[in-house]
Amino acid sequence: MDLQILVGIFPQVLLDGVSLGFMYALIALGYTMVYGVLEFINFAHSEIFIAGAFVGVEILLGLKSAGVLEHLPWVVLLLLVLLAAMLVSGLLAVLIERVAYRPLRAAPRLIPLISAIGVSFFLQDLIRLFESIWRNAFNLVYPTIDPLTVRFEITSTIDVPLKTLVVIVAALVMLFALQFIVKRTKLGKAIRAVAEDQPTASLMGVNVNRIISITFLIGGAMGGAAGVLFGVQYGLINPYTGFIPGLKAFTAAVLGGIGNIPGAMVGGLVLGVLEAFAASYLSLLTGGAFGAEYKDIFAFSILIVILIFRPRGLLGEIVRERT
Amino acid sequence: MTTRWIRPCLVLLLVLVAAVWPTGSSVLAQGKGTVKVATQSPLSGGQAALGEGIKLGTQLAVEKLKGKLEKDGYKVELVPFDDQAKPDVGVANAKNIIADKDIMVVIGHLNSGVAIPSSEVYREVNLAMISPANTNEKITDRAYPNVNRVCGRDDVQGPVGAEFAATVLKVKSVAIVHDKTTYGQGVAEAFKNDVEKKGVKILAFEGTEEKSNFDPILTPIKAKNPDLLYFGGIYDQGAPFFKQAHEKGIKAKFLGPDGLDSSDLVKIAGKAVVGMYYTTAAAPASSPQAKQFAEEYKKKFGKNPEPYAAESYVATDIALRAIDSVVAGGKAPTRDAVTAAIRKVKYSGMTGAIDFDDKGDPKKASYYVMQVSSDDPNKWAENKEAKRLAIAAPPLKK
Numbered sequence: 001m002d003l004q005i006l007v008g009i010f011p012q013v014l015l016d017g018v019s020l021g022f023m024y025a026l027i028a029l030g031y032t033m034v035y036g037v038l039e040f041i042n043f044a045h046s047e048i049f050i051a052g053a054f055v056g057v058e059i060l061l062g063l064k065s066a067g068v069l070e071h072l073p074w075v076v077l078l079l080l081v082l083l084a085a086m087l088v089s090g091l092l093a094v095l096i097e098r099v100a101y102r103p104l105r106a107a108p109r110l111i112p113l114i115s116a117i118g119v120s121f122f123l124q125d126l127i128r129l130f131e132s133i134w135r136n137a138f139n140l141v142y143p144t145i146d147p148l149t150v151r152f153e154i155t156s157t158i159d160v161p162l163k164t165l166v167v168i169v170a171a172l173v174m175l176f177a178l179q180f181i182v183k184r185t186k187l188g189k190a191i192r193a194v195a196e197d198q199p200t201a202s203l204m205g206v207n208v209n210r211i212i213s214i215t216f217l218i219g220g221a222m223g224g225a226a227g228v229l230f231g232v233q234y235g236l237i238n239p240y241t242g243f244i245p246g247l248k249a250f251t252a253a254v255l256g257g258i259g260n261i262p263g264a265m266v267g268g269l270v271l272g273v274l275e276a277f278a279a280s281y282l283s284l285l286t287g288g289a290f291g292a293e294y295k296d297i298f299a300f301s302i303l304i305v306i307l308i309f310r311p312r313g314l315l316g317e318i319v320r321e322r323t
Numbered sequence: 324m325t326t327r328w329i330r331p332c333l334v335l336l337l338v339l340v341a342a343v344w345p346t347g348s349s350v351l352a353q354g355k356g357t358v359k360v361a362t363q364s365p366l367s368g369g370q371a372a373l374g375e376g377i378k379l380g381t382q383l384a385v386e387k388l389k390g391k392l393e394k395d396g397y398k399v400e401l402v403p404f405d406d407q408a409k410p411d412v413g414v415a416n417a418k419n420i421i422a423d424k425d426i427m428v429v430i431g432h433l434n435s436g437v438a439i440p441s442s443e444v445y446r447e448v449n450l451a452m453i454s455p456a457n458t459n460e461k462i463t464d465r466a467y468p469n470v471n472r473v474c475g476r477d478d479v480q481g482p483v484g485a486e487f488a489a490t491v492l493k494v495k496s497v498a499i500v501h502d503k504t505t506y507g508q509g510v511a512e513a514f515k516n517d518v519e520k521k522g523v524k525i526l527a528f529e530g531t532e533e534k535s536n537f538d539p540i541l542t543p544i545k546a547k548n549p550d551l552l553y554f555g556g557i558y559d560q561g562a563p564f565f566k567q568a569h570e571k572g573i574k575a576k577f578l579g580p581d582g583l584d585s586s587d588l589v590k591i592a593g594k595a596v597v598g599m600y601y602t603t604a605a606a607p608a609s610s611p612q613a614k615q616f617a618e619e620y621k622k623k624f625g626k627n628p629e630p631y632a633a634e635s636y637v638a639t640d641i642a643l644r645a646i647d648s649v650v651a652g653g654k655a656p657t658r659d660a661v662t663a664a665i666r667k668v669k670y671s672g673m674t675g676a677i678d679f680d681d682k683g684d685p686k687k688a689s690y691y692v693m694q695v696s697s698d699d700p701n702k703w704a705e706n707k708e709a710k711r712l713a714i715a716a717p718p719l720k721k
Contacts, residue, residue, distance in 0.1 A: 009542050012546075016538040016542060139559055141590065151570075151572060234567070236562070236566075278539075279540055280539045280540070288527075291529045293530045295539065
């Protein structure tokens with residue numbers, strides 16, 4: 001009986017883990033891009049992420065109260081919300097860089113880190129203040145987009161919800177687009193040049209400040225998109241929701257090799273899948289002695305082991321200096 | 324040189340006089356002093372809907388019932404505190420509360436995990452606490468003279484749910500998930516122990532602090548296909564849990580404790596929880612007195628009372644009666660006198676008759692099993708009563 005369950009749910013757990021992993025990967029990109037260019041951890045990124053989720057929910061709720069939510073095709077709806085959230089989160093990231101990091105760029109590295117933590121607290125409570133005045137609410141619920149709730153039943157224990165597929169496809173598209181921009185375009189070349197050596201890049205005619213702003217814009221936009229996907233997938237957000245996924249995404253970025261874009265994706269997937277398997281299988285395998293509550297301990301123990309043997313992360317060595 | 328100091332000194336003097344004057348005069352007008360009623364409940368954060376209900380229920384009671392004390396020459400004030408559903412914040416507030424000598428009673432908390440450490444602080448000065456909502460057995464099992472509650476207990480609430488599941492729903496198997504808090508885990512364990520005795524098979528018993536992604540927990544539960552899914556916790560976590568369970572296609576019936584008893588449950592989970600059951604120690608608004616309370620509350624605050632708002636009103640009513648009885652003897656109220664007087668109050672009101680036993684439980688408390696009837700949050704008060712039991716609090720285990 002138990003063995004049957006163990007095997008039976010395997011594909012479902014893998015799917016849960018992969019969709020969670022892509023979410024982490026998208027958020028991890030924001031950490032990894034900024035680190036690649038500035039060698040500093042933007043701890044406010046979890047709030048940039050959740051700001052995207054709030055933009056999404058506000059637009060959807062607005063459309064719902066205007067009565068047009070049901071009449072728009074879901075692809076259009078999703079694209080609209082994604083683009084708006086990417087725009088807002090991207091600009092927010094640029095603004096944060098301009099106000100809180102750029103004046104400190106010459107300071108020792110710990111200083112902008114503290115500044116980042118401060119911005120993180122500030123944004124959490126700013127969002128909370130705004131929502132409590134505007135909607136008198138703390139928890140906001142993503143309106144259900146009916147066509148997205150369709151599930152494809154494969155066996156009695158496995159089914160694939162459409163929204164999970166959407167999350168995976170959207171994440172893949174964005175990851176490949178980003179990889180293309182960084183590797184194949186002139187802008188990408190400039191970003192890589194700034195990452196490698198700022199003074200030399202500026203001598204070669206690269207506007208360093210502009211490139212750094214663009215890096216924040218792209219990283220923030222990815223975070224905003226992840227926010228919308230998070231909201232669509234899990235349904236409920238509040239101003240503090242971003243913290244835990246942000247922390248896990250940061251871990252994923254380190255695991256994959258911080259500063260490395262494919263690394264963020266690999267790290268996110270590994271962490272997501274580990275977490276899903278730990279949560280689903282721990283109590284089945286230990287006969288209830290260890291429950292799902294130990295999922296993070298289990299997942300992070302494995303991460304520590306990986307990092308002991310590969311301190312630069314899974315893909316860290318290859319591209320560390322190049323972003 | 325000296326003239327330079329005269330003017331600032333005069334200004335300072337004037338400011339001081341201005342600051343002292345009005346309070347001085349009002350004390351004279353009021354006569355004997357101020358009696359303060361404090362509330363402690365989460366006014367911000369994910370559980371603010373229930374926490375605000377506790378504050379507003381108390382506020383309504385204070386405004387409506389303070390007349391007698393005012394006639395006796397006391398000014399009555401409400402001082403609300405926000406414990407943020409966090410034990411450390413609750414304890415910090417409690418220290419401020421005991422420092423204010425005018426506070427005679429605390430109405431609160433919402434969360435047992437916050438109430439237990441905070442009440443340790445109240446006990447230092449024998450300050451009375453009447454809880455409208457804390458159902459964990461440890462609240463009163465410490466047998467503190469100053470700690471009381473007007474609601475039921477989890478070691479009864481859990482078995483009430485178990486009884487309902489086994490005899491009315493006739494389920495054969497159950498999966499249980501809880502939130503790892505004092506309250507959620509406590510009630511889930513009480514439910515588990517009792518339902519197991521009744522021959523229902525426990526397929527899973529899991530704790531989680533997760534608030535958004537329940538997929539990995541629900542996937543094995545779905546494969547085990549239980550007849551019933553029980554969540555021990557509060558609605559801000561329970562609602563997304565049941566919503567995702569429903570979306571995942573889990574066919575089990577849903578059941579939970581009174582932490583789910585809030586209109587926010589359907590606001591978050593929508594259609595997914597229509598038809599689900601929950602046990603509660605909060606009286607549904609069916610009696611004429613409760614209906615009248617609901618109307619007055621709505622008129623004053625522009626919204627329907629949340630569960631435990633009525634209990635807060637009752638708790639405040641009991642507290643004010645106790646203070647009245649102390650003042651009636653002509654003495655100024657003290658914390659010791661009020662704490663002792665609360666245990667002597669014999670009360671009968673909208674949630675039934677309440678008089679406290681020697682550890683602070685109501686001698687007989689009512690428990691209800693309710694069914695969610697609509698996905699409209701405004702119709703939460705219309706949820707159907709599936710079963711009602713009046714059960715005596717169990718005696719203290721030695």
